[in-house]
Amino acid sequence: MTGRALRVYLDFSCPYAYLAAGLVEGLAARCEAQLDVRPMLLGGVFRARQTPQNLSSVLSPAKARHNMADMQRQAAMAGVPLRMPAGHPMRTVEALRAVLVVGPPYLPLMHHFYRAYWVDGVEISSPEGLREVLGRAGLSARADEILARIEAPEIKQALRDRTDEAIAAGVFGAPTFVIDVGEGEALYWGTDRIAMVEARLRGGAVEREAIPPTRAPMDVFFDYSSPFAYLGCAGVERRIAAGELDAAQVRWRPMLLGAVFKQVDMVNVPLFSLSEAKRRHTSMDIERQAAALDAPYRFPSRFPMKTVLPLRVSLAAGVEGVGDEAGRRLIQRIFRAYWAEDRDIADPEVVAGLATDCGLDGRALVEAAGSPEIKAALRRVTDEAVAAGVFGAPTFVVHDDHGPELFWGADRLDFALRAAGGDPRMRAV
Known part of the structure; x- marks a missing residue:
């Protein structure tokens, strides 16, 4: 492994974080970078930055339509399904705490939560929804223990600490990538910056998928x-x-x-x-x-x-x-x-x-x-x-x-x- 480091801040409530979570393992492998996934509470970041909790509610109709189309286009490019759940934005604090209870590596369980939220529309804030996702992850036998521990003071504090750490690092949204190639840390925000992140980690341009010849004005x-x-x-x-x-x-x-x-x-x-x-x-x-x-x-x-x-x-x-x-x-x-x-x-x-x-x-x-x-x-x-x-x-x-x-x-x-x-x-x- 090289001295390259890739830190990723994620929450389940953002569709772009869902897309990024499915890409970061391959990104880290291609770049021979040490991957460090950091669950955080995006709502806490938004409060610190005085950002509305439901961003879509403050967009103009034209911008909201574009953003929805953009999500679908990025999902199509990533080759994954994405369906906006009726209850969006859902409360994610319990799911994030459950991830911390289970412990690292975080992504295996996070992938199940992301799919439940952004593909199946499962209400991941409810006990029933949490149990369903834990079952999908093969953790049914530990469900009672995990659901009890998400209320433990040390788990609550751990999520607060991680969120405060994200804020101190300059995070204002999800997904956020912080990389270090031995020249100090650099922050990138958004799934659409993964190519930039990869280029910085690899020290050179990244080959892109060929664009077909244009034929429309x-x-x-x-x-x-x-x-x-x-x-x-x-x-x-x-x-x-x-x-x-x-x-x-x-x-x-x-x-x-x-x-x-x-x-x-x-x-x-x-x-x-x-x-x-x-x-x-x-x-x-x-x-x-x-x-x-x-x-x-x-x-x-x-x-x-x-x-x-x-x-x-x-x-x-x-x-x-x-x-x-x-x-x-x-x-x-x-x-x-x-x-x-x-x-x-x-x-x-x-x-x-x-x-x-x-x-x-x-x-x-x-x-x-x-x-x-x-x-x-x-x-x-x-x-x-x-x-x-x-x-x-x-x-x-x-x-x-x-x-x-x-x-x-x-x-x-x-x-x-x-x-x-x-x-x-x-x-x-």
Whole structure:
């Protein structure tokens, strides 16, 4: 065994933790890493971070629909069933204590609890549900003892201690991975970061499952105000340059993100609403995504930025739809100016210069940006985004024979390309 260590914080109440629990043993084996599974009470973490106990209850309808589809897509990629139980979120404290009573290795019993919750809909907080899961795990003979001991003060305290330890480590959600390859600890949150975790543990890129050739058109809704939109659009251009994506299949859709947020009843600057722990991780995650794309990145001194002018200039340059190479260069140039060079893209002189850099008539485009036609075009695209179910940037909407499929986030570009290539696992159900 190498000196690589992989610590994983889990609770049964999160579907993504269910998916991660089924993947971490293989991950640790591939990376020759010492696996350390830490059960924790996610509700206790949420209380410490002032996060709502039922996150789905505070999501906009559009975001809730997307998240449900995303869970199913990730489950399909992992090759496991996932069914949202009617009683979600269920109380998990007794089940977690039962795991601590039985003792390590924790995953064998945890797998049974996860399946009971996320496949069979068993009420794992009830004595009957606990007994059923213990029976599935071959522990029927010890059920009375285990159920009695979950009320023991030392078991209750052990779960509190593990939850406090998770909070101290910077955990704010599940699953959370903390890895150490001899260079200090690094925290990663989410099943969708397993590839990053593996790359860090192995010290190199991880081969991904091949993406089928795209054959369906894809809308890319973006605003220059979002670092994630910068990464998503840079990712699209990288795929085009590598010949993995046909530029003629990409339809660029500049939208005003603040107006979208207002229409779907979301806060205007989501980054400011995050807990301190989640904000720190998000900042690090953006840097990691940028590094993976080889995209220069520096958080700007002017944030948030008013982006009405560069969006209108982009529309005046004809970038909406497939656009031409100059228009695509303009999109990337404006993004880079703000998110890598810390330039003021609300300044007409700056925007005109950026357009001129791309071989366009920058001054004429800035003047055209004030026309009623261009103003109306930005309002129209923004309204079309909301009508399509968009609630953030970037959003990729793939139009195949089965209807539109929506994917939110720079880290969902691969899923969008799989959908455009006809991968049935990407269809929302």
